[in-house]
Amino acid sequence: MENYKSSFGGEIEEIPNIYVDNFERKDKIAYFLSHAHTDHTVGMYGRVNGENLRINGAKIYMSEETRTILSINHWCYEMTLSDMVEPLKVGMTYSIDLPDGKSLEVTLIPVTHMIGAVMFLFKTEEKTVLYTGDFIMEQEEISSLKKLHDNSGNPLYIDTMYVDATFGHVGYMFFPSRSLCHSEVVNVIKTWLDNENCGVALFHNCQYGYEDMHKEIYRKLGIKLFTGNLQMLNTYRQLYGPANVLTEDSDSKIHICKNRQPDMSHKGCGVSTGNDRRYLNIYVTVTQGAFFRPGQPAIIRKTENSLHMCYPTHCSKSQRLLY
Ligand SMILES: [Zn+2]
Numbered sequence: 001m002e003n004y005k006s007s008f009g010g011e012i013e014e015i016p017n018i019y020v021d022n023f024e025r026k027d028k029i030a031y032f033l034s035h036a037h038t039d040h041t042v043g044m045y046g047r048v049n050g051e052n053l054r055i056n057g058a059k060i061y062m063s064e065e066t067r068t069i070l071s072i073n074h075w076c077y078e079m080t081l082s083d084m085v086e087p088l089k090v091g092m093t094y095s096i097d098l099p100d101g102k103s104l105e106v107t108l109i110p111v112t113h114m115i116g117a118v119m120f121l122f123k124t125e126e127k128t129v130l131y132t133g134d135f136i137m138e139q140e141e142i143s144s145l146k147k148l149h150d151n152s153g154n155p156l157y158i159d160t161m162y163v164d165a166t167f168g169h170v171g172y173m174f175f176p177s178r179s180l181c182h183s184e185v186v187n188v189i190k191t192w193l194d195n196e197n198c199g200v201a202l203f204h205n206c207q208y209g210y211e212d213m214h215k216e217i218y219r220k221l222g223i224k225l226f227t228g229n230l231q232m233l234n235t236y237r238q239l240y241g242p243a244n245v246l247t248e249d250s251d252s253k254i255h256i257c258k259n260r261q262p263d264m265s266h267k268g269c270g271v272s273t274g275n276d277r278r279y280l281n282i283y284v285t286v287t288q289g290a291f292f293r294p295g296q297p298a299i300i301r302k303t304e305n306s307l308h309m310c311y312p313t314h315c316s317k318s319q320r321l322l323y
């Protein structure tokens, strides 16, 4: 690899006709969106943006899952974007004709970050460029990714890598692994629910990116998680089908909810029974991981019924340095 760049800004210097994860410039012909978080869709939503992006007959490429998330969660999608969006299958390679007569090969490589998130591996006749978007990947995972290796198993030569640099501060040298987070959160929930008339409330800042944790809680405890957010519920239903682990049944003992007041009863969530439940509040955030060191727990108890958990959504500084 020759170059290492931060991923923000949209421009891929080696492929000037395209823009990635940024829609502020409207003179491109092909846009790529790595995942649905809104810090990557700047300049995309709204009628005026839609009209201006359409002027050059531009296409917006993204994974099928990201397309589903946008179409359910953004009211303007059908009106302003749907005819420009080209959904692509994760793990597949496509050839796209660019207006300068050249063709661009793009491969969507799945990453752990949120459902539908991908890295883009771009190949032109001259250059090979990897755009990571936001991601978490352990060293052993990257060596097993076939799309980043040739047929003999040797790593591909990449001219330039555009890398997620969200947590570049030295305080974020390490994050706990997701598997550690999952086993700790399952244990604290199980222990709390062993007491009578108790419930658990999970709070996370973004709607999406915690799907693995929700699935693991359901897999280990057999309890579906209540959400009052119908868009999120519909998205999960559409993407996961029968494997969906969210429910609109507010009597569930585990809530993903916005009720951040420690002593509230969750009546606002529509709880019809067990209004006097004692809730354990688990606040989930990656920044809780500042100055985390290997060997430490991912969950810290603040009060008897209030826990803070560091849950990684991006690479730590030490993971990124591996690349
Ligand atoms: Zn993101």
Ligand SMILES: [Zn+2]
Residues within 6 Å of the ligand: 201, 255, 256, 257, 258, 259, 266, 269
């Ligand atoms: Zn609630």
